[in-house]
Amino acid sequence: MTETGHGSDVQSLETTATYDPATQEFVIHSPTPSARKDYIGGAALHAEVATVFASRHERREPRRALLRRAAARQAGNDLPGVTTSDDGHKGGLGAVDNGRIMFDQVRIPRENLLNKYGDVDEDGTYSSPIDNVNRRFFTMLGTLIRGRVSVGGSASAATEVALSIAGRYALKRRQFSEGPGQEVLLMDYRMHQRRLLPLIARSYAYRFAQNQLVARMDRLQSTDTPDPQESRELEGRAAGLKAAQTWHATRAIQEAREACGGAGYLAENRLTTLKGDTDVFTTFEGDNHVLFQPSPRSC
Ligand SMILES: Cc1cc2nc3c(=O)[nH]c(=O)nc-3n(C[C@H](O)[C@H](O)[C@H](O)COP(=O)(O)OP(=O)(O)OC[C@H]3O[C@@H](n4cnc5c(N)ncnc54)[C@H](O)[C@@H]3O)c2cc1C
Numbered sequence: 001m002t003e004t005g006h007g008s009d010v011q012s013l014e015t016t017a018t019y020d021p022a023t024q025e026f027v028i029h030s031p032t033p034s035a036r037k038d039y040i041g042g043a044a045l046h047a048e049v050a051t052v053f054a055s056r057h058e059r060r061e062p063r064r065a066l067l068r069r070a071a072a073r074q075a076g077n078d079l080p081g082v083t084t085s086d087d088g089h090k091g092g093l094g095a096v097d098n099g100r101i102m103f104d105q106v107r108i109p110r111e112n113l114l115n116k117y118g119d120v121d122e123d124g125t126y127s128s129p130i131d132n133v134n135r136r137f138f139t140m141l142g143t144l145i146r147g148r149v150s151v152g153g154s155a156s157a158a159t160e161v162a163l164s165i166a167g168r169y170a171l172k173r174r175q176f177s178e179g180p181g182q183e184v185l186l187m188d189y190r191m192h193q194r195r196l197l198p199l200i201a202r203s204y205a206y207r208f209a210q211n212q213l214v215a216r217m218d219r220l221q222s223t224d225t226p227d228p229q230e231s232r233e234l235e236g237r238a239a240g241l242k243a244a245q246t247w248h249a250t251r252a253i254q255e256a257r258e259a260c261g262g263a264g265y266l267a268e269n270r271l272t273t274l275k276g277d278t279d280v281f282t283t284f285e286g287d288n289h290v291l292f293q294p295s296p297r298s299c
Contacts, residue, residue: 001053005034008290011137015103017054021124025107028052037101044086044099048073058124072101081106092276142231145238149217151285152242155249156206158278162271163200166256169263170196195259199252206245213241243288246281253278
């Protein structure tokens, strides 16, 4: 979805999909350098197929955003018209090869269109079960809800790991003496309790909220005709909770790292990896500040 020129503002993405009725194919194209797909998971090396978010381009028709599936690579090589490159080293998540993709008039069959909310028939006529263009766009973005719920859940899991490491350390580690042979346990310092316990309490609250959200999402997405009002409410809740959980993770993991002193900075104790891997959670699957706005527009 994301392009070099636009991330949060998904509606302004520039990649085009133009239908050719003669061959019944879509032509996927990156018309400008800023239309290059960027940060895409797997695009630098391992992925072979991509789901590409593009605007439909048709004579005298308004632009509409659509999703299409396009083969990108075969036997490790870019297919004709596809150019991929590496985003390079990141601040974390080193196991995923994020990269860039440019399309030069790449043709894919009409059947590859992901057509739940909009379809194109053989002669190129567009149809959709949702008349209102904006409602259609936001309904389509609503399908991204699972990614947000997963990122929020991962942030909560990482926070719980970090705080349990810091908690166990505080219940073993002793510093300074109150008298001969009476070194004080870190957790017996009120300052240490005030640093860790509110974060632990908040983590429980987010865990309960996450479990409730997942159950609600499962119930709603298991029906063939989900209630639109309930769907919008779920999207809002998922966006808000994702932002709250990921900001909490960034703060709590840093606190846990400091609460373990120098040991917290050693890679073998995992806290630096947890920090590096969760930092970007506040940005991807929707930047937190953008998600907090009344009408979420981000990916
Ligand atoms: C490791 C990684 C993996 C990723 N994986 C993928 C992937 O697989 N597929 C994919 O499609 N994308 C992926 N992304 C892209 C990610 O979704 C975007 O980076 C994200 O949506 C933010 O877009 P941006 O980087 O263009 O930031 P911008 O949109 O430029 O935002 C920059 C800053 O401006 C602020 N801002 C923007 N708009 C507003 C506004 N209206 N009001 C107030 N403040 C605003 C934001 O809060 C932010 O702080 C990935 C990114 C990273 C770093």
